[in-house]
Amino acid sequence: MVKIQKLTKRFGNTVAVDDISLSIEGGEFFSILGPNGAGKTTTLKIVAGLLNPTLGKVFVGGLDMAKKPEQAKALMSYIPDIPYVYEKLTGMEFLYFTGELYNLDPQRYRKDTEELLELFLMEDYCNQLMESYSHGMRQKIVIASALLSNPRLIIIDEPMVGLDPRSVRLVKDILRERARPGTTILMSTHTLALAEEISDRLGIIHCGKLIALGSVADIKRAALDSAGLEDVFLNMTAEA
Amino acid sequence: MDGVRGIAFARARVLMNTIAGIRNEPLxxxxxxxxxxxxxxxxxxxxxxxxxxxxxxxxxxxxxxxxxxxxxxxxxxxxxxxxxxxxxxxxxxxxxxxxxxxxxxxxxxxxxxxxxxxxxxxxxxxxxxxxxxxxxxxxxxxxxxxxxxxxxxxxxxxxxxxxxxxxxxxxxxxxxxxxxxxxxxxxxxxxxxxxxxxxxxxxxxxxxxxxxxxxxxxxxxxxxxxxxxxxxxxxxxxxxxxxxxxxxxxxxxxxxxxxxxxxxxxxxxxxxxxxxxxxxxxxxxxxxxxxxSNRAISHPDNGATNRLLGYLSFLPRPTAALIVKDVRIFARDFNQYSQFLIYLAILGVYIFNLRNIPASVDNPYWKMIVVFLNLSATSLVLAGFTVRFLFPQISLEGNKIWMLGLAPITFRKLVLQKFFLNFIPVLLISEALMVSTNLMLSTPPGLFFISCSVAAMSSGGLVGLALGLGSLYPNFREDNPARIVSGFGGTLNFVIALGYVMLMIIVFAFPYFAYEIHYNITKQTFSFLLSGAWATAVLATAAAGILPMIAGYRKLHRMEF
Structure with missing residues (x-):
């Protein structure tokens, strides 16, 4: 579903992403881990078509992001770490707006909107302007809007920031549920326990380089460490 | 077409919700x-x-x-x-x-x-x-x-x-x-x-x-x-x-x-x-x-703004730090200072334009008109300037305003710091403009004094008005000053500034035109009207400049972040 080939991104003299290659299959839940400033968000933004690679290529669903960005974006939903919302729209209006942007059937997206609002426990707030929402409520609406178009790929940057424990569990369950029938999830997170719990595979990025790739068990094995992922992560990012 | 319906829908709803929001305001x-x-x-x-x-x-x-x-x-x-x-x-x-x-x-x-x-x-x-x-x-x-x-x-x-x-x-x-x-x-x-x-x-x-x-x-x-x-x-x-x-x-x-x-x-x-x-x-x-690319900025201990911090050592340290922060942000924000340069250029063109008028204006009737037009033009430029640059200042503190709320500085001091930081340059610009143009126009001493005084009062009134309304109607989620200004608070600021400037000019123009041009009032009435004009101007300046600032910092003080 996602193919990243020799991806490099430079900002002036700073190398944010350094020659990363990886392939993510359909239905796979893939997490990117790394310390602050490692290049996680830059990698996700390049896959989402929001940044141009300096070198290398990104394919989504077989489509070259550089050549067919609109068609590639139609296959995916991107959830940034700081979600953008229209303050003067209600949550429900925002979801309808998303439905229109993705050219969805109005009857279908209205029905799905109701279901998603119910799922995220947002029915009571869905007719309030989003300017009155907390960060967590905004995050829920943005995640709901990402699910509305039934994307084949969900790119999600730090999904749990600002969410209460119940919502964290909810989002975790929903993402896992989506991955099962074939939706690919590409997630960046700092929460190692989350990555360990729900990822099929993960990659650790440090100083722009992919320093580990595989399942949690593979990575632990490679690090010759039987402790938790946290220890492996700290060891790897300290040594690299 | 792709996305047109969606954007039209969103914008229409945003407009309707904004209008509907008026219902929640006090009647x-x-x-x-x-x-x-x-x-x-x-x-x-x-x-x-x-x-x-x-x-x-x-x-x-x-x-x-x-x-x-x-x-x-x-x-x-x-x-x-x-x-x-x-x-x-x-x-x-x-x-x-x-x-x-x-x-x-x-x-x-x-x-x-x-x-x-x-x-x-x-x-x-x-x-x-x-x-x-x-x-x-x-x-x-x-x-x-x-x-x-x-x-x-x-x-x-x-x-x-x-x-x-x-x-x-x-x-x-x-x-x-x-x-x-x-x-x-x-x-x-x-x-x-x-x-x-x-x-x-x-x-x-x-x-x-x-x-x-x-x-x-x-x-x-x-x-x-x-x-x-x-x-x-x-x-x-x-x-x-x-x-x-x-x-x-x-x-x-x-x-x-x-x-x-x-x-x-x-x-x-x-x-x-x-x-x-x-x-x-x-x-x-x-x-x-x-x-x-991430441009390297000189170390905080070096550079012109650090020297500014040294010059401001007579001020309390938090106030000086706020001033230096505002100056740094302004100097690094191209959108802000480029528009400021346009304003200065317009003023420059205006002054050059006026240089040619004195030779042609010797008739008292024309002189009076030109002096009041000059005062109107300068005041209107100042009004536009304060709305465009000063109104968004509190909003541009953005969602970081909580940091200032926690700092050992009150919002009253924050608003006052912004007032003096802006009032001094605005006063200098407007007075320089007024003195130079009046010298060019050979304005009689009485009118010279009045126009300089009106410019000084307007500087204070307009700066206070813009900062006060900017605090009363902040938009912390917007980082584009042009968008902040085009909202309700900015429009209100523009309308009130316009009314204030018109009032300041009309109260002085009326007795002068009635007495010196139309000769339809006595000298005693003229003096009486002029005294009234001074009183009105001082009261209007206090109302426009001070009241919104008080209301503004009280609103910030009550605000929950």
Whole structure:
């Protein structure tokens, strides 16, 4: 579903992403881990078509992001770490707006909107302007809007920031549920326990380089460490 | 088309929700603001009507003079709209969270571009809508044009704004795509400097010598208008729109429509060019603009702003730190200081313009008019300046305002710090302007003192008003000053500033004109009216400057972050 080939991104003299290659299959839940400033968000933004690679290529669903960005974006939903919302729209209006942007059937997206609002426990707030929402409520609406178009790929940057424990569990369950029938999830997170719990595979990025790739068990094995992922992560990012 | 329905839906709902939000406001506030806005709008209409009627009433040349005023007005407006759009379009097209959001969706890039282009038009022209409409209606009333003119005005306005906006956006689009992004601001500054230097050169070489040679106002006007014929060049779009108004005013509807169509067709061609260019350039240019390298800034212990911190050592440390922070942010924000430079350039052109008037003005009647017009122009520029630059200052603290809320500094001190930081330069600029122009005009001592005093009071009143209303109606979620200003609070600030400036001038102009020009009051009444004018001006300044600031910092104090 996602193919990243020799991806490099430079900002002036700073190398944010350094020659990363990886392939993510359909239905796979893939997490990117790394310390602050490692290049996680830059990698996700390049896959989402929001940044141009300096070198290398990104394919989504077989489509070259550089050549067919609109068609590639139609296959995916991107959830940034700081979600953008229209303050003067209600949550429900925002979801309808998303439905229109993705050219969805109005009857279908209205029905799905109701279901998603119910799922995220947002029915009571869905007719309030989003300017009155907390960060967590905004995050829920943005995640709901990402699910509305039934994307084949969900790119999600730090999904749990600002969410209460119940919502964290909810989002975790929903993402896992989506991955099962074939939706690919590409997630960046700092929460190692989350990555360990729900990822099929993960990659650790440090100083722009992919320093580990595989399942949690593979990575632990490679690090010759039987402790938790946290220890492996700290060891790897300290040594690299 | 991809995304058009979605964006139309979202924008329509945003508008409806904003209007519906008025229902939650206290009724007395809504009634007060509506009444004030309506009264000021009609007041502006009356003043334009009065001014244009004054021109129109000149024997023989009156109607032509009024038409010439329209040509000059629209020519200058066209250039100003283009410069304004040039600045605004950069942040609207390339530096906006909404654009990033829309680019993450499977939307046609051209649709996103045209949508943002239209927004640029709105952001760069909202003040023009408030001031331009009464001017056109005043002109139409004097000329007695038919009803279709009024019906066509909204479409006419929209069309007038589109062409300069489209040309500016196209220029920015090409520049961002093909020039080094980090150097873009220098190109902008160079374009503006060249524009103003060219205007100055033309003025200095072509207009000024002949104007100075003349001995009376008629000769001056004749020479001045002759050399402004460039503004009536048949290929200049501003001329077409002015002509459409002038022809309509002369009852020549077919000719008027032909100019409207010429302008409209050109605007459509410009939009089409934007549409074509945006397909190839917008997304690539936007991606390129994301590639900004992280420029190293000098160590906080070095540089000019650190020296400033040293100079401010007499102030409490938090206050000095806030001042240095504001200066640093302003100096690093191209959108802010580029518009500030435009203001300074306009003031420069204005002063050079005035240098030629003294030789022509020896009649007390004209001198009086020129002195009050000078005061009005300076005050209006100050009003525009404070609304544009000072109103957004509290909002631009953004969601970091909680940090200031936790710091050992009260919001009262924060607002006062911003007041003094801005009042001092505004006072210096306005007084320098007032003293120099009054010296050029050889203004009598009494009027000289009054105009300098009014400028000083207006500086305080307008700065306090902008910062006070900026604190009362902050928008912490918006980082684009043009958008902050175009909201409710900014519009209210503009309306009240306009009313305040008009009041300050009218209270002094009335006794002077009644006593020295029309001779219809006694000296005793004149003195009485002048005392009343002083009292009114002081009270109005206190009300405009101090009350909003008190209400503003109280609101910030009560605010929950």
């Amino acid at each position: 007395i506030k809504v009634v007060f603001i509506t009444t004030l806005t309506t009264a000021l709008w009609f007041g502006t209409l009356y003043l334009f009507h009065y001014g244009l009627s004054f021109f129109y009433g000149f024997p023989i040349i009156g109607p032509a003079l009024m038409d010439e005023a329209m040509y000059i007005f629209f020519a200058v407006l066209f250039i100003m709209l283009m410069l304004s759009a040039l600045i605004v379009s950069h942040s609207t097209l390339f530096n906006s969270a909404e654009v990033e959001f829309l680019f993450s969706k499977p939307m046609n890039h051209r649709i996103i571009y045209i949508y943002r282009l239209l927004q640029t038009g709105v952001f760069s022209s909202w003040a023009f809508l408030f001031l331009g409409l009464p001017l056109l209606i005043a002109y139409a009333l004097i000329k007695g044009v038919s009803a279709w003119f009024y019906l066509a005005l909204p479409a006419w306005f929209a069309m007038f704004v589109i062409l300069p906006t489209a040309l500016a956006c196209l220029a920015v689009l090409v520049m961002v795509r093909f020039f080094k992004y980090e150097r873009l601001k220098y190109y902008f500054i160079a374009i503006m400097a060249i524009t103003f230097m060219a205007l100055y050169w033309y003025y200095k070489t072509a207009i000024a010598p002949e104007a100075r040679a003349g001995g009376d106002i008629a000769h001056f006007m004749d020479t001045f208008l002759y050399h402004l014929r460039i503004l009536k060049h048949p290929f200049f779009p501003g001329y077409w729109m002015a002509s459409s108004i002038v022809k309509a005013g002369s009852g020549l509807a077919p000719q008027s429509w032909s100019y409207v169509f010429a302008y409209g067709a050109t605007a459509l061609v410009a939009l089409q060019l934007n549409w074509l260019a945006s397909g190839a350039l917008f997304h690539r240019g936007w991606l390129k603009s994301r590639n900004r």
